[in-house]
Amino acid sequence: MILLLNIGNTNLTCGLYRQRIFADDYIPIRQLTGEKEVFRFFHRFLQNSDVSMDEIEGTVLSSVVPEKTALLRHAAESMFHSEPLLICRQTDWEFDSSTYSGVLGTDRLLCCSAALQKYPPPLIVVDFGTATTLNVIDETRAFTGGVILPGVTTGLRALVSGTSQLHDVSFRKLNSAIGKNTTECMLSGATFGTAYMLEGFRKRIQQELGAVATVVVTGGNAKDVIPSLNFSIHYEPTLLLEGLALQANRLRMASENKVKAL
Known part of the structure; x- marks a missing residue:
């Protein structure tokens, strides 16, 4: 099961993905001032979704608020014991965005x-x-x-x-x-x-x-x-x-192909 996280200017939106997105929630980003608040939100979200921490295989994270990115990355890594996959413009997208200049969220x-x-x-x-x-x-x-x-x-x-x-x-x-x-x-x-x-x-x-x-x-x-x-x-x-889930699938497929190649 993959935890999906998006840090927006107003809210942190999260979801749980396993073949489909079956749970989602959000919290105002201003409330996440430290790791304690993040841990509390994660615990509540998982509890409400009837999911244990051990079921989380990985985390996929995107952010348009750089000052909150490190906080969420560290909190997710500490709680689930794996480094989150951070989505950025340089991620392997299935479409071309090279003609667009400047910041692209x-x-x-x-x-x-x-x-x-x-x-x-x-x-x-x-x-x-x-x-x-x-x-x-x-x-x-x-x-x-x-x-x-x-x-x-x-x-x-x-x-x-x-x-x-x-x-x-x-x-x-x-x-x-x-x-x-x-x-x-x-x-x-x-x-x-x-x-x-x-x-x-x-x-x-x-x-x-x-x-x-x-x-x-x-x-x-x-x-x-x-x-x-x-x-x-x-x-x-x-x-x-759903866009984050697609990236999670690509990560899983790349990992499986790497294992087969070995």
């Missing part, structure tokens, strides 16, 4: 990797997280780039911090675009603004690709935005963990 690559296992390209892979990212895979299965915007809750917090009369709002689905009070007006902007943004980018990206693209959606805020979309999408809530 492994979360984006993992989601694209998992989406390619399920759907034919071209693809627009959307992750509604701390940032909202649109990642484009063209018809040759190459990662060609994408879009990065403030996430839904990130945008709401920025709105509050930059104004004197707007208040904190917890994001949730809204059925009417016409807000009847300040809270509903803010939620309308967050919900429908995000939905229409995605619709517009979908049309523009397809124009630039010269092809119709399948839209695959994931991320913590996705389920509240999806009802406001007026085009077909594929919702994959565990897409990132």
Whole structure:
């Protein structure tokens, strides 16, 4: 059994994989200030999943928060007695991303990797997280780039911090675009603004690709935005963990082939 870990800007997301992902959970990253907090979370997660520590054969880890990476790597190694496999851009991906310059988060690559296992390209892979990212895979299965915007809750917090009369709002689905009070007006902007943004980018990206693209959606805020979309999408809530599971499988196969070669 493989423990899957992704360190995001907001949460640490984890899953358990054995032929399929059968358990997942998360914890706000700000709560993980030291190894004691990490150990406590691991113990609770395994206990809730009815899994013992001895059943964990290895750990696969990805991170977009470098200052938390060492903490999680050391904690996982100490608890499960094996060094975690750290996923990075230099990992052996099944698609080409060489035309993209600059920093490219492994979360984006993992989601694209998992989406390619399920759907034919071209693809627009959307992750509604701390940032909202649109990642484009063209018809040759190459990662060609994408879009990065403030996430839904990130945008709401920025709105509050930059104004004197707007208040904190917890994001949730809204059925009417016409807000009847300040809270509903803010939620309308967050919900429908995000939905229409995605619709517009979908049309523009397809124009630039010269092809119709399948839209695959994931991320913590996705389920509240999806009802406001007026085009077909594929919702994959565990897409990132599935990308980590693919890497775990590749690691296992490489290890088995190495043993056979010996």
